[in-house]
Amino acid sequence: MVEEIKIITNPIVNCYLLKTGDTYFMVDAGVSFYRGGLKKALKQAGCRPGDIKLVMITHGDYDHTGNCAYLQKKYGARVAVHKSEAGALERGDMFAGRKNKQNTGLRISQALFKPLFFRKCKPDIFVGEGDDLSQYGIEGKIVHIPGHTTGSIGVLTGEGYFFCGDLLTNSNRPEKNKLVDDAAEMDASIEKMKALGIKTVYPGHGRPFRMEELLKKNP
Numbered sequence: 001m002v003e004e005i006k007i008i009t010n011p012i013v014n015c016y017l018l019k020t021g022d023t024y025f026m027v028d029a030g031v032s033f034y035r036g037g038l039k040k041a042l043k044q045a046g047c048r049p050g051d052i053k054l055v056m057i058t059h060g061d062y063d064h065t066g067n068c069a070y071l072q073k074k075y076g077a078r079v080a081v082h083k084s085e086a087g088a089l090e091r092g093d094m095f096a097g098r099k100n101k102q103n104t105g106l107r108i109s110q111a112l113f114k115p116l117f118f119r120k121c122k123p124d125i126f127v128g129e130g131d132d133l134s135q136y137g138i139e140g141k142i143v144h145i146p147g148h149t150t151g152s153i154g155v156l157t158g159e160g161y162f163f164c165g166d167l168l169t170n171s172n173r174p175e176k177n178k179l180v181d182d183a184a185e186m187d188a189s190i191e192k193m194k195a196l197g198i199k200t201v202y203p204g205h206g207r208p209f210r211m212e213e214l215l216k217k218n219p
């Protein structure tokens with residue numbers, strides 16, 4: 001049972017710290033330049049090195065993965081990701097987990113941001129659709145939600161909390177992420193979400209929102 005969810009926000013992205021008993025889990029690792037803020041937030045939460053069991057990475061973009069290697073090394077965490085995102089974590093290749101190799105905006109972003117933000121990490125575990133998280137000590141499962149990237153995953157807990165990565169954002173209202181790799185897959189992933197009995201959605205960018213908000217108005 002997830003007893004507490006701490007939102008660790010930095011100027012551009014959220015990562016989440018989940019507490020179950022004496023164990024902590026994270027969803028995403030945040031951007032590398034925010035390491036000081038992350039360390040402080042973990043300390044404030046009572047999470048010490050060795051206490052994080054698993055970091056579940058929703059997808060391989062730099063703003064979500066920048067502290068993966070740090071959390072592995074300092075906190076003993078294992079890093080779990082869909083295998084399609086491995087190239088992004090290991091080589092900083094933002095196209096590794098995307099079908100559209102011609103996206104000029106993304107190419108420019110990669111050229112600009114990779115030297116600044118990319119921190120190499122070797123994932124420990126590959127996860128995919130339906131994987132049961134109870135083997136790691138947390139009640140929940142992995143939901144494959146491609147669209148923003150091929151290997152995007154969501155984390156659904158037993159309480160109905162859903163961590164959607166960059167499928168949806170909520171800066172002003174719940175909406176589709178503007179960076180789309182496959183529009184049809186993105187729509188299908190959102191439809192899939194609607195059938196999961198989700199109560200609250202925790203996005204990579206913006207504030208958490210109730211699932212009803214999404215059902216009231218299609219993003």
Ligand SMILES: [Zn+2]
Pocket residue numbers: 059061148166
């Ligand atoms: Zn992203």
